[in-house]
Amino acid sequence: MFVLVRNSLVIFALLVLGVGEAPSLAQKLGTDGAPNPDASVVNQRTLLEQAPRIEGRIDIPDVKASVLIQPAGRTWDYFHEVLLHWGGAIMLLGTLAMLIVAYLVVGPLRISAGRSGQKIIRFIAFERFSHWLTATSFVVLALTGLNITFGKILLLPIVGPETFSEISQIAKYLHNFVSFAFMTGVALIAVIFFRHNLPQRVDLEWIRQGGGFIKSKHAPAGRFNPGEKMVYWLSVAAGLFISASGLVLLFPFYGTTIADMQIAHVVHAVIAMLFVALILAHIYIGTIGMEGAFEAMGTGKVDLNWAREHHDRWLAESLEDERHSAATPAE
Amino acid sequence: MSRMKFLCDAERCIDCNACVTACKNENEVPWGINRRRVVTINDGKPGERSVSMACMHCTDPPCAAVCPVQCIYPTEDGVVLHNKDLCIGCGYCFYACPFGAPQYPQVGNFGTRGKMDKCTYCAGGGGTEEPGSAAEYAKYGSNRFAEGKLPLCAEMCSTKSLLAGDGDIIAQLYGERVRTRGYGSGAWGWETAYHEDTKP
Numbered sequence: 127m128f129v130l131v132r133n134s135l136v137i138f139a140l141l142v143l144g145v146g147e148a149p150s151l152a153q154k155l156g157t158d159g160a161p162n163p164d165a166s167v168v169n170q171r172t173l174l175e176q177a178p179r180i181e182g183r184i185d186i187p188d189v190k191a192s193v194l195i196q197p198a199g200r201t202w203d204y205f206h207e208v209l210l211h212w213g214g215a216i217m218l219l220g221t222l223a224m225l226i227v228a229y230l231v232v233g234p235l236r237i238s239a240g241r242s243g244q245k246i247i248r249f250i251a252f253e254r255f256s257h258w259l260t261a262t263s264f265v266v267l268a269l270t271g272l273n274i275t276f277g278k279i280l281l282l283p284i285v286g287p288e289t290f291s292e293i294s295q296i297a298k299y300l301h302n303f304v305s306f307a308f309m310t311g312v313a314l315i316a317v318i319f320f321r322h323n324l325p326q327r328v329d330l331e332w333i334r335q336g337g338g339f340i341k342s343k344h345a346p347a348g349r350f351n352p353g354e355k356m357v358y359w360l361s362v363a364a365g366l367f368i369s370a371s372g373l374v375l376l377f378p379f380y381g382t383t384i385a386d387m388q389i390a391h392v393v394h395a396v397i398a399m400l401f402v403a404l405i406l407a408h409i410y411i412g413t414i415g416m417e418g419a420f421e422a423m424g425t426g427k428v429d430l431n432w433a434r435e436h437h438d439r440w441l442a443e444s445l446e447d448e449r450h451s452a453a454t455p456a457e
Numbered sequence: 458m459s460r461m462k463f464l465c466d467a468e469r470c471i472d473c474n475a476c477v478t479a480c481k482n483e484n485e486v487p488w489g490i491n492r493r494r495v496v497t498i499n500d501g502k503p504g505e506r507s508v509s510m511a512c513m514h515c516t517d518p519p520c521a522a523v524c525p526v527q528c529i530y531p532t533e534d535g536v537v538l539h540n541k542d543l544c545i546g547c548g549y550c551f552y553a554c555p556f557g558a559p560q561y562p563q564v565g566n567f568g569t570r571g572k573m574d575k576c577t578y579c580a581g582g583g584g585t586e587e588p589g590s591a592a593e594y595a596k597y598g599s600n601r602f603a604e605g606k607l608p609l610c611a612e613m614c615s616t617k618s619l620l621a622g623d624g625d626i627i628a629q630l631y632g633e634r635v636r637t638r639g640y641g642s643g644a645w646g647w648e649t650a651y652h653e654d655t656k657p
Contacts, residue, residue, distance in 0.1 A: 167468075167504055167506070167640055167641075167642045168498055168499050168504040168505075168506055168642060169642055169643060170642070170643055170645055170646070170648070171643070171648070173498070180496075180498065181496075182496040182497045182498040182499070182500060182508075183496070183497045183500040184494060184495070184496050184497070185472070185474055185495065186474075186477065186491055186494060188489075188491060188494075190557075191491060191494045191496075191557060192496055193496075193557055194496040194498065194508055194510055194556075194645070194646075195510075195555055195556060195645070195646050195649055196555050196556075196557070197555050197649045198555075199519055199552065199553045199554050199555040200519050200553075200555060200649065202519075202523075202552055202553055203519035203522050203523050203553045206522075206523045206549070206553070207522050207523060273525075274525045274547065274549075275525070277525060277526075278524075278525055278526065278527050282526070282527065287526070287527065287528075287543055288542075288543070290526060291526045291528070291542070291543040291544075291545060294525060294526050294545045294547075295545040298545050298546070298547055302569070375548075378548065378570075384551070384552065384557070387548075387552055388552050391552060
């Protein structure tokens with residue numbers, strides 16, 4: 127009985143120690159019967175076929191250094207140096223070319239009835255503050271960001287390496303810190319203009335009538351027409367993605383790896399190029415593209431005739447509100 | 458013309474980290490930065506291998522290609538150097554590097570990066586400093602290369618696992634070892650760094 131118990135204990139101990147699995151751990155033997163260390167050799171090509179990068183254990187405290195080889199760096203290099211340069215250049219120059227064509231062919235959209243001389247408030251001070259906070263920080267971020275991508279091609283040969291480095295150093299810090307102003311601005315815009323950017327029935331009619339591009343007539347619109355609503359929603363979406371990816375890049379290794387940062391950079395760069403193209407069009411239509419448009423964000427007030435032609439429903443509502451508040455004075 | 462490369466014979470590396478220590482000591486590498494490191498693959502399993510890794514001084518270095526201020530360049534010996542006076546610490550070389558070589562001292566809050574630091578092949582800096590000068594040493598570390606010496610990590614490797622020198626010669630040395638031993642796990646990183654593997 128005692129022997130039986132002892133034997134079973136030994137077997138149990140062996141099982142716990144994993145000796146039962148010994149054959150799989152044993153060294154494989156070569157043709158001469160001697161252990162062949164080559165049989166268990168790991169090969170980098172096999173490892174790279176199994177996973178996108180080779181990782182191991184490292185003795186130093188810097189755990190992120192345990193990634194040995196990550197060939198994706200070469201792919202990211204290709205994206206940054208070839209795809210982004212060509213894609214970005216085509217995107218931005220293409221947009222500029224289209225706007226120049228629009229200006230030459232369609233020309234500035236005038237107020238058909240001329241100015242009435244009467245003004246109506248379109249944007250209150252806080253709305254204008256939110257817009258210009260976002261706008262100024264956007265311009266700073268766009269220029270400093272484009273410098274990182276195109277500066278070495280366009281600016282470096284002109285100013286020389288030392289000056290270019292100093293400019294880029296300042297640009298880097300501006301980009302990092304101004305981003306917080308931009309994120310605040312986008313968040314404000316997203317909230318305060320949300321209600322008036324929801325789709326309305328009148329939007330369909332605006333689209334059916336060809337929007338603002340038919341000079342002879344003016345399509346009906348509420349406070350914002352579908353074109354403006356598109357700018358709003360695209361900007362909010364782009365702002366969200368560009369802020370999220372930017373924060374990932376701003377805080378390296380805060381729960382992320384190099385691979386995550388490469389993806390974040392690709393998202394950041396692609397969205398940035400599209401965003402700049404969108405805003406170029408937005409700037410065009412808000413300045414030289416349409417008479418009477420800039421003063422809406424400039425002074426906050428627009429001409430009554432401009433409002434009648436471009437935002438008739440909104441004007442009617444605003445005048446109604448005014449009459450209503452005038453009819454019921456405070457007691 | 459010689460083309461300088463590193464080659465780590467993983468069958469000989471014993472994970473002693475002497476190369477890491479020698480590099481830190483020789484170059485007075487800033488705190489928190491390791492220009493060279495040893496990574497153990499399949500730790501505790503059959504086929505375990507340790508590999509010493511630093512900047513591989515790549516052919517068409519991706520770091521140099523993506524640098525927005527063009528401060529990284531390969532010398533005529535194939536050593537990839539950089540100019541810390543021009544570096545803006547943007548981190549792009551780090552995204553592009555397949556070997557995790559570029560590192561940055563933290564100079565501000567959160568992730569604010571200082572000037573990039575990486576293995577110089579003990580060949581000083583890519584700036585305007587006089588080779589072998591104190592100014593160069595303070596910024597980039599040792600310039601053994603100017604004295605006709607190879608990187609210290611490889612020179613003092615006790616098992617001669619880490620090889621430095623002309624790429625063709627060290628590839629030939631490694632090839633002879635593989636033929637004599639009858640096995641080898643290959644030259645780690647060569648495919649990625651130099652678009653070629655050693656042919657034993």
